Amino acid sequence: MMQTDPLVDPQALRDARVKAGLTQHELARLVGVAGGERVSRWERSASVPRAEVLHRIADVLNVTSADLLVPATGDPDLRRLRVLAGLSARQVAEETHVSVPTYARWESGQLDRMPSQVALQALAKVLGVGVDEVRAALTAARRGGE
Template identity: 45%
Template sequence: MLRAARERAGLTQRAVALALGVAGGERVSAWEAGRGTPRDTQLAPLAKILNLTVEEPGNREPPLRLLGLRAGLSVPTFAAAVGLSVRTVFRWESGEYVLTLTGSVLDRWSDALDAPSSVIESEFRRGKT
């Protein structure tokens, strides 16, 4: 997915690396090959550089993670904003932990992601399928 998004954006690995402030294109190449992943602090800028959106077909990021990227939040920042541990967020995204979306959780997520509750509910359900 990363390579396809980069190519759609008409960027070289080196151009993406320079825009993110990482050394050369080798790191981006490694990410594309699955030999590493960008840091949380690099995810929002990377999504912006590659014009990724929640609606992007075939995007493998969990839907709510993409809303977080669009809001400029790293996983630790999002976790703190919604009152969860970083581990809980990662466990939930991986399907290892089941999170119930109650009214208070939904409100916190809506505020943190700057998105309407209806969008959060829809993306939450989509991420469960």
């Protein structure tokens, strides 16, 4: 099962929106989502934007995607790397030629052994990071999934 804990910091999102001088409706229109109530839900932690939408939000608010996330403690896990890359779990799975359930297990830390070097290299390429960072992220996910 994929992690469902909040990764987006609702207060950081609200603060960045207010600093940019935008209403919730204006931000929603600029990032291409339906209505300000969607932004309101994000700012109340009632829902979270998809990774690709988070990147559009960051662009509109002139911040980085990382600025809108809850601060990382320790090495970033695989989920955080995926979100920072602006990709869905399905996109990562397709780009690395693994099934979505396999990728979901990796992201949730449910792996018996580290993926092959070829798989690690594919993940690194898709996520735009080094193999060592992917290995550390999988280890972090494994710790979190225990």
